[in-house]
Amino acid sequence: MVTISPSSPETGEILMTDTPLTPPPGDSFNPAKAVPARTYAALRGAGKEAFARDREAVDELRRTIHEKVDEVAQENAAALVRVVRHLAGRGYTQFADLGCGKPVQGMDALGLPDLYDVAAGVNPDVRWLALDSDQLVVTTCRALLRGPGISVVQQDLRQSAKVLDAMGSHLWLSKPVVVILGAVLHFLTDEECTDLRFALRARLAPRSLVVLTHVTGDGLDPANVERGRAAYEKLHGGVPIYVRSESQVMGLVRDFSVRDPGVVRTIDFMPEEGERAPLRDAPHFLMVMAERKDK
Numbered sequence: 001m002v003t004i005s006p007s008s009p010e011t012g013e014i015l016m017t018d019t020p021l022t023p024p025p026g027d028s029f030n031p032a033k034a035v036p037a038r039t040y041a042a043l044r045g046a047g048k049e050a051f052a053r054d055r056e057a058v059d060e061l062r063r064t065i066h067e068k069v070d071e072v073a074q075e076n077a078a079a080l081v082r083v084v085r086h087l088a089g090r091g092y093t094q095f096a097d098l099g100c101g102k103p104v105q106g107m108d109a110l111g112l113p114d115l116y117d118v119a120a121g122v123n124p125d126v127r128w129l130a131l132d133s134d135q136l137v138v139t140t141c142r143a144l145l146r147g148p149g150i151s152v153v154q155q156d157l158r159q160s161a162k163v164l165d166a167m168g169s170h171l172w173l174s175k176p177v178v179v180i181l182g183a184v185l186h187f188l189t190d191e192e193c194t195d196l197r198f199a200l201r202a203r204l205a206p207r208s209l210v211v212l213t214h215v216t217g218d219g220l221d222p223a224n225v226e227r228g229r230a231a232y233e234k235l236h237g238g239v240p241i242y243v244r245s246e247s248q249v250m251g252l253v254r255d256f257s258v259r260d261p262g263v264v265r266t267i268d269f270m271p272e273e274g275e276r277a278p279l280r281d282a283p284h285f286l287m288v289m290a291e292r293k294d295k
Contacts, residue, residue, distance in 0.1 A: 034235050037134045040183065041102045043073035045109025057235040065228035066282035073183075074110050076213050076285040079266035080182045083211055083289065084115050086270060087178050088122035092209070094177045095119055096167050099157055099184030100130040102137050103144045115180065116145050124148075129170045131155050131163065157184065158192050160199035168203070176205055181212035183285065185252060186242050193252050201255050201292065208292040210253055213266055213285045217243045220283060228283055249286045256290035263288045 034057035042050040042058045050058075061069050084095070095115070103114045119126045127149040130141045138154040145152065151170040155162055164173075171177055179200060185193050200210060217225030225243055232241050244252075246263050261269065269287040 033237055035134065035136075036187065036236060036239060037101050037132070037137045039236070040073055041104055041108070043070045044077050044104060044112075045070065045074065046102075046104040046107050048107065060231065060235055061228075064231040069282060070109070072282055072284050074108070075265075075267045076183055076287075077108065077112055078110055079213065079269045079285075079287055080115060080180065080211070081112050081118055082270045082272065083287075084118045084178075084180070085122065087209065087211075088119040088126065092176060092178050093123055093125065094127045094171045094175060095180060096129040096131065096171060096177055097180045097182070098131050098163065099181060099187075100132050100137065100141065101182070102140050105144060114145065116147065116150055120147050120149075127151075127171055129153065129167060131157075131166060133157065157188060157196060160192075160196040163196070164199045164203050173203055174205055176207040176209070179204070179208065179210045181210065183213050183215070185212055186215045186244065187239065189240075189242065197252065197254065204292045206292055206294045209259075209289055210256055210292070211287075211289045212249075212252060213287045214249045214252070215241070215243055215283060216245060216249065216286045217283050218246055218286075220281070225283060243283070246286060249288060253288055253290035257293050259289045259291055 031051040032053055034053045038050050038054040039057050039061075042054045043061070058070065066072070087095075097115055100115075103116075104112070105117075106113055113121070116126075116128045116130065119128060125148075128145075128147070129151050130145060131153045132138055132141070133154065133156040135154065138152055141152045153166045153170070155166050157163055167173060167177070185196075188196070200208075217228075229241055229243050233239060250258070250263050263286050266285045266287045269289075
């Protein structure tokens with residue numbers, strides 16, 4: 001299947017983008033099976049848009065991992081909103097949200113705007129690429145995310161060369177780009193993460209940034225972490241999830257220059273007054289921002 005995409009920022013030509021006829025394994029639409037994108041949206045409090053199986057998965061995660069595990073997902077989403085607002089305010093005009101997930105349009109527990117709307121609220125001329133492998137996520141993004149600079153692409157992060165080709169088709173890679181990897185790299189193996197890191201390192205311009213969040217079990221009983229990981233995989237039909245430590249998350253941005261405050265909990269990344277106290281006894285997300293230095 002071939003779709004017409006916006007013109008290339010490099011050439012001005014209309015682009016024809018190949019859309020896979022068969023989505024990657026586990027990413028085709030199936031309301032009878034819980035999938036990570038819908039479960040994450042439900043954890044954020046956007047349960048109205050979830051299917052019954054996704055809501056059941058959230059209930060099971062509360063029983064198995066922590067009764068307030070949904071607050072962990074909400075912390076993660078709030079941190080990404082803060083950093084996008086900050087970077088847009090600092091003059092960044094190009095963003096690639098890789099593994100973007102479903103738009104919730106303020107219908108989550110915290111009433112958070114979608115990341116594109118955050119950036120566009122600062123600079124209406126922002127260029128934004130929303131990329132995901134999930135068929136339903138891509139369809140929803142195309143229906144709900146509206147703006148002159150937005151492009152939506154279906155692609156699997158495990159195919160790093162194609163991901164960078166998509167970025168190059170919709171963004172100026174000769175200029176700084178903010179790459180957002182929010183709660184997605186824990187679905188990739190070490191080798192797949194390395195391939196993506198090498199591809200980003202090779203093709204991003206200096207001053208580009210990688211912002212990532214990643215689930216961790218640091219500071220918790222390893223047996224409880226493993227029990228939660230196994231429960232998550234079972235609920236999602238065997239979709240693997242890799243719980244990484246702080247040092248392992250730091251390794252995901254090796255060859256980039258880590259910016260302050262380093263690798264920290266999402267709730268501690270650019271915190272704002274009035275935020276609720278973090279859950280110290282639950283698995284949580286780490287966050288790091290790293291810069292592409294001169295080649």
